[in-house]
Amino acid sequence: KTSYNFNLNNGRSLSLKDLFKPGTNYQEILNREIRRELIMNSEKYFPDTLENFKGIGEYHPFYIENGDRVVYFGFHEIAPLASEIPVFKIPFSSVREYIKPFFLRS
Numbered sequence: 442k443t444s445y446n447f448n449l450n451n452g453r454s455l456s457l458k459d460l461f462k463p464g465t466n467y468q469e470i471l472n473r474e475i476r477r478e479l480i481m482n483s484e485k486y487f488p489d490t491l492e493n494f495k496g497i498g499e500y501h502p503f504y505i506e507n508g509d510r511v512v513y514f515g516f517h518e519i520a521p522l523a524s525e526i527p528v529f530k531i532p533f534s535s536v537r538e539y540i541k542p543f544f545l546r547s
Contacts, residue, residue, distance in 0.1 A: 442513060442526050444504040457503055460510065465539045471512060472496040474531045479519075486527070490519045508533055 446455040461467040472494075479491045487493075503512045509530040514520075520527045533540050 442502070442515075444502050444513075446504060456500055457497075457510070457512075458499065460541060460544050461539050462541055467539065468497055468499070470536055470539060471510075471531060474535070475512065475529050478529050486520045494519070506530070 447453065448455055448459075457467055457471065461470075475497070476491065476494065479486060479494060483491065497512060501512060503510055505511070509532050511528050511530050513526055513528045516522055516526060518527070533545060537545065
């Protein structure tokens, strides 16, 4: 799976960092949300995924869908191969205070 995210106003590629207000530790915020999901649905992932999860990197793959930031991982990266690609839907509304106002417009 590959995602391409662009600002349609200027044609520039978007990273996760671009969605957040300057100075926001977006990786910590997203990692907290991902860890919460790993805990709540631990049966979907490898037994040691939570302990081994180091967090997302600066250019971690994502896409935007219906008001959610969707962060995803590759096959067999954190879940058994038989499962689907692991995705974590993080609504903009859940971290509204950290998001640039431009991305909160409907």
